[in-house]
């Protein structure tokens with residue numbers, strides 16, 4: 001999640017994401033517009049990442065799987 005209140009829209013993160021999961025809000029595909037509100041909500045409650053971590057062991061299994069929102073745990 002990216003906090004929309006603190007993001008300065010520099011666009012550096014999008015090309016660095018190995019899963020191509022980051023979009024500028026003005027470049028978000030129309031069928032994913034619901035993620036703008038979800039991102040803002042979860043950015044307020046999920047912890048801020050302050051250091052680089054290795055990907056989870058199952059990351060490659062999930063990277064291309066669609067409709068992952070059904071598995072979101074809040």
Ligand code: SF4
Nearest residue numbers: 007008009010011013
């Ligand atoms: S790197 Fe991404 S999240 Fe961070 S300020 Fe730039 S656009 Fe925003």
